[in-house]
Amino acid sequence: QHFPGVVPDILTSAKGLSSSVLPLGMIGMRQKIKDFFETAPLGWGATYANHPVLLACAYEVVKKNLLLDTESKVLKIEKIMLREIDGLVQRHPCVMQGRAIGAFGCLDLVRKDGSSLNLLGQDLPKEALVVKQSLAKNGLIGLFRSPMLHICPPLVINEEELMDMFSRLESVLTDLDNALE
Numbered sequence: 001q002h003f004p005g006v007v008p009d010i011l012t013s014a015k016g017l018s019s020s021v022l023p024l025g026m027i028g029m030r031q032k033i034k035d036f037f038e039t040a041p042l043g044w045g046a047t048y049a050n051h052p053v054l055l056a057c058a059y060e061v062v063k064k065n066l067l068l069d070t071e072s073k074v075l076k077i078e079k080i081m082l083r084e085i086d087g088l089v090q091r092h093p094c095v096m097q098g099r100a101i102g103a104f105g106c107l108d109l110v111r112k113d114g115s116s117l118n119l120l121g122q123d124l125p126k127e128a129l130v131v132k133q134s135l136a137k138n139g140l141i142g143l144f145r146s147p148m149l150h151i152c153p154p155l156v157i158n159e160e161e162l163m164d165m166f167s168r169l170e171s172v173l174t175d176l177d178n179a180l181e
Helices: 031-039 052-067 070-091 126-137 159-180
Strands: 010-013 026-029 095-101 104-109 148-151
Touching (some): 026 031, 052 070
Antiparallel strands (some): 104 148
């Protein structure tokens, strides 16, 4: 779905199938891979799979997304996110790089010397606590797994709200830049 002409061998999905209303996970695969696992099973699966209520919810969510042309809206959000993320990278020394696919983005945060704030799984450094406090101060709730700051606005967001979110995020990164000096 992200790269025209590329058809994946395996596809997974979870919360998006039910708009996070109900727990649901799924995996889809090409026939040749499915055939292999018919005779060589792994003995593992999803806890929340194949329940009729969950599947009915997923069907309605997919149907609604098609009717509302959510894909076009996400493409518009993605263009804004890429532009704004690029600006954050240019303006803030604490941001090494950023990326977005659809309405899902991420910033890689670094120290003044360009080294990562920390490695995933390590204790949080004091700079990461600055980010967490500044997110709260600026009214942002999000996923921050230092050194990665995820940007995941809801798909119902409009451009004005998206720009407000990036303005608040600008303040968070300014706080981090100041803490790193």
